[in-house]
Amino acid sequence: MFAVVRVKGMQFRVEPNGLVQVPRLAAGVGDEIPLEEVMLVGEAEAITVGAPLVPGARVLAEVVRHLRGPKIIGIKFKKRKDYRRRWGARRDFTELKIRAIQV
Secondary structure, eight states: OEEEEEETTEEEEEOTTOEEEEEOOSOOTTOEEEEOOEEEEEETTEEEEOSSSOTTOEEEEEEEEEEEOOOEEEEEEETTTTEEEEEEEOOEEEEEEEEEEEO
């Protein structure tokens, strides 16, 4: 069984006992979070597609840890003008373990 859920505007394909990294959520480690925005549920040959959400479906997930992604380097440069700017950024993620998919 699998599902496609929307978390903070991004879509993720999840399966029971699987791990998924989503944008940082305001929840503590060990908290159980219900993901209510389920867009698709599938099992073997049967697939239920929502319009836009599947009614009555939800995914239960547990927060495993909070982490940061790799550093992304940004550069601005203009030739012959002695202009250079460099910066770095890292995205914050929350790792979720999927406990159950309820339809």
